[in-house]
Amino acid sequence: MTTEQEGDGESFVQPQDSGSVRKGCDPFAQTQRSKLQHRRARINQQINKEMRMRAGAENLFRATNNHKVKETVALELSYVNSSLQLLKEELEELNSSVEVYQNDSESISVPMIPLGLKETREIDLTVPLMDVIHEHYYEDGSQFEKEIKEFMDLRQAMRTPTRNEAGLELLMEYYSQLYYLENRFFSPSKNLGIYFHWYDSLTGVPSCQRALAFEKGSVLFNVGALYTQIGARQDRSTVEGIDNAIDAFQRSAGAFNYLKENFSNAPSLDMSSASLNILVRLMIAQVQECIFEKVMLTKTKHDFLTQLQIAQEAAKVDDIYALVYQTMLQPPVKDYIPFSWTAMVQVKSQHFKALSHYHAAIALANTALSLKKRKMNMKRSSCSFMSQYQRDLLLMSCYMTMKNDRN
Numbered sequence: 001m002t003t004e005q006e007g008d009g010e011s012f013v014q015p016q017d018s019g020s021v022r023k024g025c026d027p028f029a030q031t032q033r034s035k036l037q038h039r040r041a042r043i044n045q046q047i048n049k050e051m052r053m054r055a056g057a058e059n060l061f062r063a064t065n066n067h068k069v070k071e072t073v074a075l076e077l078s079y080v081n082s083s084l085q086l087l088k089e090e091l092e093e094l095n096s097s098v099e100v101y102q103n104d105s106e107s108i109s110v111p112m113i114p115l116g117l118k119e120t121r122e123i124d125l126t127v128p129l130m131d132v133i134h135e136h137y138y139e140d141g142s143q144f145e146k147e148i149k150e151f152m153d154l155r156q157a158m159r160t161p162t163r164n165e166a167g168l169e170l171l172m173e174y175y176s177q178l179y180y181l182e183n184r185f186f187s188p189s190k191n192l193g194i195y196f197h198w199y200d201s202l203t204g205v206p207s208c209q210r211a212l213a214f215e216k217g218s219v220l221f222n223v224g225a226l227y228t229q230i231g232a233r234q235d236r237s238t239v240e241g242i243d244n245a246i247d248a249f250q251r252s253a254g255a256f257n258y259l260k261e262n263f264s265n266a267p268s269l270d271m272s273s274a275s276l277n278i279l280v281r282l283m284i285a286q287v288q289e290c291i292f293e294k295v296m297l298t299k300t301k302h303d304f305l306t307q308l309q310i311a312q313e314a315a316k317v318d319d320i321y322a323l324v325y326q327t328m329l330q331p332p333v334k335d336y337i338p339f340s341w342t343a344m345v346q347v348k349s350q351h352f353k354a355l356s357h358y359h360a361a362i363a364l365a366n367t368a369l370s371l372k373k374r375k376m377n378m379k380r381s382s383c384s385f386m387s388q389y390q391r392d393l394l395l396m397s398c399y400m401t402m403k404n405d406r407n
Contacts, residue, residue, distance in 0.1 A: 041119050043091045047084065047204040054080045091204045109293075110348070112245070112286050113341055114232040115225040115279070118218050118270070120159060121197040125152060128192040132185045151177060158219065163229050171226065175219045182212045200268045201225065202338065207267035217263035217271055224255030228283065242294045246287050253283035274333050281327060282345070285320040289348070292317050307363035314356035321349035 057080060061073045126148050130141025158174040161167030186192065195208045196215040207214075231248030235241035260276035269275055292313045299306050325345045328337050 043087055043204050047087050047091070048199070048206045050080055050084045050087065051206065054084070087204070091202070109236045110289070110351075111344075112228075112232040112249075112289075113282060113344060114228040116201050117161075117222045117225050118201045118268075119199040120218065122156070123194060123196065125192075125194060128194055129185060132192065136187075151181075158222075161222070161226060163226065163233065167226055168223065168230075171219055171223050175216060175223070178212060178216045178219065182216070186212050198268065201270045202336065203269065205268065209267055213263060214266065217259055217266055220255055220259050220263070221271055224252045224259065224279070227252035227255065231286065236290065236293055237297075239294060239297060242290050242297065246290045246294075249283045249287045249290065253280050253287070256280045256283065269332075269336055272332075274330075275336065278324065278327050278333060278337065281320070281324045282341075285317065285324050285345075285348075288313075288317045288320050289352075292352070302362075302366075304363050304367050307359045307366065311356045311359035311363065314352045314359060318349050318352040318356055321345050321352065325349055 054077065057073050057077050061070060061077065064070060064073070126145070129148050130144070133139050133141040133144060154170075154174050154177065158170050161170050191210050193210070195210055196212070196218070197206060197208045198214070198218045199206050201221070227248045231245045231252065234245040234248070236245055256276050256279045259271065260273055260280065263271065264273070266272060292310075295310060295313050299310065325342065328334065328342045328345065
């Protein structure tokens with residue numbers, strides 16, 4: 001038995017019986033996020049096609065000795081390279097569309113940087129798994145056709161996870177199944193001849209490996225990317241929304257950090273150590289930004305200590321964003337990270353530096369004003385005290401004069 005639910009405009013099916021496989025969101029749902037993901041998938045396929053054409057043209061250029069053919073192939077290569085450049089620029093523009101992932105609340109908040117999901121091709125593991133069952137376990141593989149189909153359905157569903165806890169559970173369930181699959185069917189001495197194809201999340205460049213570790217790493221990357229989208233869509237005008245955003249960005253940083261430490265030699269640049277290091281630092285910076293927003297939201301007083309605390313929190317955000325910005329300028333990721341990301345990180349660094357100086361100045365100015373008022377009050381009190389003292393002396397003098405006259 002299944003129930004229909006809604007998640008951020010994306011319909012998905014959540015089964016109630018434990019034996020069935022969960023479904024991803026409707027791939028044809030006309031939400032802004034789904035449209036963006038469909039455009040990204042289309043561009044990835046076009047990039048893959050153009051790269052195959054370029055590889056064939058380059059092979060022909062090296063193989064032929066005919067001068068006229070070489071000229072024709074060189075012209076074709078220039079067209080292909082131009083098309084590739086246009087497709088990469090279009091994909092970079094999609095990666096700059098951070099507003100699609102933000103919250104729909106009317107309250108104004110600084111946008112966060114989310115990460116798009118990695119796309120993958122469909123594969124069929126039915127025959128290879130049946131062969132392993134027959135050759136290694138000496139059982140009839142067709143007896144497990146239902147279980148293999150459920151696993152393939154799970155892989156198909158995890159390609160379109162919903163942007164909520166159900167989508168995360170779907171990805172983690174598939175990741176856990178890959179762990180057991182690797183231990184029982186993927187021997188280090190023998191491979192199944194299966195290639196796992198995944199597209200780079202930022203450039204769309206396709207990569208493939210026969211190692212199941214590449215599949216596991218790509219799924220874990222999507223877990224971190226989905227957490228960035230969940231964090232970006234929170235309503236940060238409330239304390240609960242800020243807490244949820246902090247939790248999502250922290251979990252995202254943890255996923256990318258685990259990927260950096262445990263998966264090496266990835267064929268795609270988005271899963272390289274340098275790129276993952278930037279993503280970890282970027283998520284930590286966004287966590288610190290949320291902490292600053294929480295301080296601003298919860299502090300009602302505007303005394304010296306409060307202003308000083310706000311200035312300190314803003315300085316922390318500035319320091320982390322400045323570190324992220326400097327890291328983005330280093331090769332080999334300098335030309336890989338979208339320019340919109342680099343520009344936004346730089347603007348945020350300068351913005352929070354200005355906020356730090358502003359609130360520090362407010363704290364100092366209020367303190368100076370308070371000291372000035374205190375001195376003026378002390379001076380007035382002193383003058384009042386002296387006037388009373390002089391009146392007392394005058395009265396005492398008059399009293400003594402009257403007493404002497406009587407005597």
